[in-house]
Amino acid sequence: MDALNPCDRAGSALDLRDSRVYVEGRQDKVRNEETLPRGLFITFEGGEGAGKSTQIRLLAERLRAEGREVLTTREPGGSPGAEAIRHVLLKGAAEPLGPTLEAILFAAARSDHVEQVIRPAVLRGAVVLCDRFIDSSRVYQGITGGLEPDFMTALERVTINGMVPDLTIILDIDPEEGLRRAAERRGTETADRFEKEALDVHRRRRAAFLEIAAREPQRCAVIDASGTTEAVSREVAEIVMRAMSERAGRSEAAEAGNV
Ligand code: TYD
Numbered sequence: 001m002d003a004l005n006p007c008d009r010a011g012s013a014l015d016l017r018d019s020r021v022y023v024e025g026r027q028d029k030v031r032n033e034e035t036l037p038r039g040l041f042i043t044f045e046g047g048e049g050a051g052k053s054t055q056i057r058l059l060a061e062r063l064r065a066e067g068r069e070v071l072t073t074r075e076p077g078g079s080p081g082a083e084a085i086r087h088v089l090l091k092g093a094a095e096p097l098g099p100t101l102e103a104i105l106f107a108a109a110r111s112d113h114v115e116q117v118i119r120p121a122v123l124r125g126a127v128v129l130c131d132r133f134i135d136s137s138r139v140y141q142g143i144t145g146g147l148e149p150d151f152m153t154a155l156e157r158v159t160i161n162g163m164v165p166d167l168t169i170i171l172d173i174d175p176e177e178g179l180r181r182a183a184e185r186r187g188t189e190t191a192d193r194f195e196k197e198a199l200d201v202h203r204r205r206r207a208a209f210l211e212i213a214a215r216e217p218q219r220c221a222v223i224d225a226s227g228t229t230e231a232v233s234r235e236v237a238e239i240v241m242r243a244m245s246e247r248a249g250r251s252e253a254a255e256a257g258n259v
Pocket of ligand 1: 047048049074075076090106131132133134136137138140141192194195
């Protein structure tokens with residue numbers, strides 16, 4: 001089997017770190033990246049109204065106060081190309097064309113965002129905080145959109161080209177409470193194409209996020225988002241600080257030639 005051919009590997013178990021190089025031409029680039037100093041890539045996931053953007057803002061303030069370079073960004077969007085696609089997706093213009101086309105549009109936006117914004121920032125040592133990433137596609141398009149797991153896996157691999165989050169924080173909230181909060185925040189604006197779906201769909205999404213966290217405990221941390229903003233932000237900070245000290249420990253060990 002040709003290890004560089006994503007199609008051959010599409011049915012294999014999902015291990016993105018193992019499959020970071022799928023395009024022959026990008027192989028040297030990825031190898032070089034592994035030897036460079038690297039920041040941290042943290043994604044925030046969860047259902048509607050879980051408080052991701054507030055928690056990202058609070059964490060960014062905290063890390064900046066410590067003197068770190070922090071980049072906050074979001075999906076769909078985050079780069080000029082991806083923001084143009086965001087508009088099409090959230091207004092529901094692609095909805096009548098089916099879930100496959102929507103999934104590919106999310107992927108196109110993500111690929112541009114990764115290459116234009118996320119990868120360069122992480123490579124120069126910044127901490128990148130991203131509101132939604134691969135897990136939203138896995139859940140919204142894959143699980144509740146009903147798309148084939150093999151198709152979603154292959155699409156994800158091509159889209160992120162090895163840019164797997166170092167840490168994913170899943171803010172977990174009862175969908176009824178989340179939708180209430182989202183409606184309150186939105187005011188008189190109409191709900192977007194995904195928020196307006198039935199409560200049962202939001203419940204299935206919550207379960208799917210928790211399932212991902214259970215399958216990938218080394219990457220994902222679940223936080224109960226029903227508490228106060230302050231309590232949730234304390235928990236977020238603790239998890240991030242732990243991830244940072246683990247990363248620092250690994251770098252020191254690597255420098256000392258112990259790994
Ligand atoms: P947004 O207005 O950014 O809201 P939220 O606060 O919920 O993040 O809306 C993004 C919507 O797009 C959200 O309903 C989830 C959906 N989405 C997907 O369906 N797939 C994806 O890959 C991403 C990134 C988002």
